[in-house]
Amino acid sequence: MKDRLKDFVGEHRDDFDVYEPRPELWQEICQEISAKPKETTKVIKFSFGESFSFSGNMAFMRVAAAILLLIGCGLTLWVTKERTAEGNYTIAAVNQPAINKIAPELVEVEAYYTSQLKDKREELSEYDMKVLGLDEKRDIDREIARLDSSYIQLKQQLLTSPNSDKVMNAMIQNLQLRIEVLNRQLEVLQKIEKLQKQTTTEEPLSNETNV
Amino acid sequence: METSTYQDVNQHIVERCKGGDNRAQYELYKLYSKAMFNVSMRIINDYAEAEDVLQEAFISAFKNLHAYKSEASFGSWLKKIVVNASINAIRKRRAELVPMDERVAAEVADDITEDNDTEWQVENVRRAIQRLPDGYRVVLSLYLLEGYDHAEIGEILNVSESTSKSQYSRARKKLLEIMSAPHFAA
Numbered sequence: 001m002k003d004r005l006k007d008f009v010g011e012h013r014d015d016f017d018v019y020e021p022r023p024e025l026w027q028e029i030c031q032e033i034s035a036k037p038k039e040t041t042k043v044i045k046f047s048f049g050e051s052f053s054f055s056g057n058m059a060f061m062r063v064a065a066a067i068l069l070l071i072g073c074g075l076t077l078w079v080t081k082e083r084t085a086e087g088n089y090t091i092a093a094v095n096q097p098a099i100n101k102i103a104p105e106l107v108e109v110e111a112y113y114t115s116q117l118k119d120k121r122e123e124l125s126e127y128d129m130k131v132l133g134l135d136e137k138r139d140i141d142r143e144i145a146r147l148d149s150s151y152i153q154l155k156q157q158l159l160t161s162p163n164s165d166k167v168m169n170a171m172i173q174n175l176q177l178r179i180e181v182l183n184r185q186l187e188v189l190q191k192i193e194k195l196q197k198q199t200t201t202e203e204p205l206s207n208e209t210n211v
Numbered sequence: 212m213e214t215s216t217y218q219d220v221n222q223h224i225v226e227r228c229k230g231g232d233n234r235a236q237y238e239l240y241k242l243y244s245k246a247m248f249n250v251s252m253r254i255i256n257d258y259a260e261a262e263d264v265l266q267e268a269f270i271s272a273f274k275n276l277h278a279y280k281s282e283a284s285f286g287s288w289l290k291k292i293v294v295n296a297s298i299n300a301i302r303k304r305r306a307e308l309v310p311m312d313e314r315v316a317a318e319v320a321d322d323i324t325e326d327n328d329t330e331w332q333v334e335n336v337r338r339a340i341q342r343l344p345d346g347y348r349v350v351l352s353l354y355l356l357e358g359y360d361h362a363e364i365g366e367i368l369n370v371s372e373s374t375s376k377s378q379y380s381r382a383r384k385k386l387l388e389i390m391s392a393p394h395f396a397a
Contacts, residue, residue: 005331005336005383006354008331008336009336009355012333015333016249016336016337016356017246017249018249019248019258019261020245020248021265022262025244025262025265026237026244029266030233030236030237032266032270033270033273034233
């Protein structure tokens with residue numbers, strides 16, 4: 001479909017632009033765009049009116065930044081304070097630092113025994129646990145778990161009870177008991193091993209005699 | 212028409228503007244302000260509002276000049292900004308653009324015949340366009356004067372291409388009706 005109107009407008013396109021914006025409009029635009037820093041090197045070259053408004057902006061930004069920083073610091077301080085206040089009632093949150101204060105020697109003792117326990121466990125793991133019979137193994141595990149939980153209880157008591165020496169001793173005893181249990185287990189295993197060696201050396205002989 | 216040569220000439224100025232050259236910015240303003248003001252004026256149909264939009268559009272163009280990749284000419288990039296800003300302004304003013312026109316559409320008589328003998332006058336056509344209701348004026352101006360096709364208009368106004376087409380043909384009818392009114396030429 002031929003559009004006569006479109007052709008007509010196309011022919012006279014330029015005549016349709018009859019309006020002009022006010023000449024002052026450029027000044028207004030200019031002020032708006034130079035309020036934003038365009039080139040850092042040119043900042044100093046600004047005329048007085050513009051540089052004033054620019055520095056005013058900078059000052060405003062600085063104040064805003066300072067206020068934000070203050071609010072941030074205040075908030076973090078307040079939050080940490082709140083948390084430490086709560087910490088006095090819930091032990092778990094500040095377990096480690098508090099123990100360091102009450103019984104500094106405990107950290108060393110704990111480290112010593114845990115490394116001992118680890119060694120024993122490694123030694124044990126070399127043996128075939130099936131030899132002991134499943135039930136017995138389970139009993140030992142249960143015993144160690146019981147010791148574990150009572151140890152955790154003791155550790156918590158250490159923070160609240162005034163008699164920290166007594167609790168400490170109980171804790172050390174607990175650790176020693178655990179090592180004792182593992183030692184016993186080892187002994188049993190070693191005995192079984194010996195017996196097995198004897199039987200294996202004897203068995204072939206008996207077999208031969210039978211045949 | 213001469214967009215390719217225009218583009219090459221402006222490329223240099225645009226680069227200087229990107230560097231924050233105030234004089235280059237003024238040159239671009241001088242080149243485009245009148246055309247852009249008329250684009251905005253046709254859409255908004257209000258001198259003060261069109262000027263506000265023009266100011267906003269130039270400021271946002273200078274601030275976002277880094278986003279302008281010279282794939283299109285600077286003029287059409289700037290025009291898109293002006294058109295969008297103008298349409299936003301008119302949308303703020305009138306709650307809805309298209310539904311209003313559906314109502315008006317019913318009033319348009321179908322039997323307006325195009326009188327091939329009448330010679331149109333630019334001034335008459337221009338004034339008649341100004342008298343069109345907002346929705347008609349926008350679609351008709353975008354199509355006839357700003358050189359967008361119906362697909363582009365649909366995209367700009369967030370309507371379908373066929374809506375733009377039917378809006379235009381109604382607007383065109385309405386325009387001829389306005390011009391053929393007995394008291395119009397006066």
